[in-house]
Amino acid sequence: MNTSVELCGVTLKNPVMTASGTFGSGAEYSEFTDLNRLGAVVTKGVANVPWPGNPTPRVAEVYGGMLNAVGLQNPGIDLFCERDIPFLKKYDTKIIVNVCGHSTEEYVEVVKRLAEEPVDMLEINISCPNVKEGGIAFGSCPKAITKEMKKYAKQPVIMKLSPNVTDITEMARAAEAGGTDALSLINTITGMKIDINRRKFVLANKTGGMSGPAIHPVAVRMVYQTAQAVKIPIIGMGGIMNAADAIEMILAGATAVSVGTANFQNPAVTMEIVEGIERYMEKYHVSDIKELIGAVSE
Numbered sequence: 671m672n673t674s675v676e677l678c679g680v681t682l683k684n685p686v687m688t689a690s691g692t693f694g695s696g697a698e699y700s701e702f703t704d705l706n707r708l709g710a711v712v713t714k715g716v717a718n719v720p721w722p723g724n725p726t727p728r729v730a731e732v733y734g735g736m737l738n739a740v741g742l743q744n745p746g747i748d749l750f751c752e753r754d755i756p757f758l759k760k761y762d763t764k765i766i767v768n769v770c771g772h773s774t775e776e777y778v779e780v781v782k783r784l785a786e787e788p789v790d791m792l793e794i795n796i797s798c799p800n801v802k803e804g805g806i807a808f809g810s811c812p813k814a815i816t817k818e819m820k821k822y823a824k825q826p827v828i829m830k831l832s833p834n835v836t837d838i839t840e841m842a843r844a845a846e847a848g849g850t851d852a853l854s855l856i857n858t859i860t861g862m863k864i865d866i867n868r869r870k871f872v873l874a875n876k877t878g879g880m881s882g883p884a885i886h887p888v889a890v891r892m893v894y895q896t897a898q899a900v901k902i903p904i905i906g907m908g909g910i911m912n913a914a915d916a917i918e919m920i921l922a923g924a925t926a927v928s929v930g931t932a933n934f935q936n937p938a939v940t941m942e943i944v945e946g947i948e949r950y951m952e953k954y955h956v957s958d959i960k961e962l963i964g965a966v967s968e
């Protein structure tokens with residue numbers, strides 16, 4: 671049975687990866703999950719300098735998932751290169767670094783700094799709903815920023831798209847026209863929660879990004895539509911809680927899948943998803959996982 675997939679010329683041993691934001695340096699996560707078992711790890715977003723993130727409270731539980739407005743708190747690229755990359759290099763898995771910034775210049779600084787680092791791919795987060803500049807503003811016109819990233823990146827570039835747009839395929843085509851090697855979708859869907867007793871917003875940021883199982887059908891639909899619209903590979907994410915959800919995403923057209931919120935409930939979930947995909951392949955006599963990519967039919 672072959673579970674390996676090709677993503678922008680990089681071979682992943684299986685299509686399962688963590689979603690950005692699941693862990694910080696990786697050290698705490700590796701206590702629960704054998705990172706050697708995963709196709710790739712995607713890091714938390716890293717910027718040119720340390721970011722403190724948003725004021726608290728910045729996470730809240732909601733029906734079918736959670737809201738977060740962490741605001742891309744991160745240690746900055748220097749500490750990241752010194753501490754986090756060497757840590758992740760100890761494992762037999764691919765490293766995808768998620769990059770964030772407030773301006774094109776800030777993104778470029780991080781991408782240039784990563785050029786000589788032993789990382790496999792860059793995921794460019796142009797879609798965070800919780801930062802004022804850099805997120806949504808770029809997310810709604812991805813062609814120009816994609817071109818800039820491609821100018822300086824030494825590794826394959828994956829543009830991460832926002833679902834908070836009218837037409838996801840328009841965004842996907844624009845990023846493809848800008849030269850991206852792959853796409854990641856979806857980031858969180860903007861939401862809000864109000865504490866009726868205090869008559870106040872639950873999150874200090876007022877709004878937050880919704881993630882978890884309730885957004886899964888939206889993500890499957892967007893991955894499917896995007897797969898019809900572009901030729902480049904897609905990493906599908908959004909509410910994947912188990913192997914069935916991951917397989918659904920692959921059938922919709924994803925070459926690989928990322929798992930985020932489910933890790934907060936069960937930190938061993940990614941390994942269980944790898945095993946569940948293997949069981950599914952056995953049951954349906956699928957010898958190569960590539961047969962499943964986009965294999966949904968009417």
Ligand SMILES: Cc1cc2nc3c(=O)[nH]c(=O)nc-3n(C[C@H](O)[C@H](O)[C@H](O)COP(=O)(O)O)c2cc1C
Nearest residue numbers: 689690691715738795856857881882908909930931
């Ligand atoms: C607490 C938290 C932090 C996140 N941080 C990032 C981030 O730094 N960069 C990014 O591109 N996406 C980030 N995301 C979005 C996830 O990577 C993912 O796109 C989204 O949560 C949908 O997947 P899920 O439902 O499996 O969590 C974060 C999500 C959560 C819940």
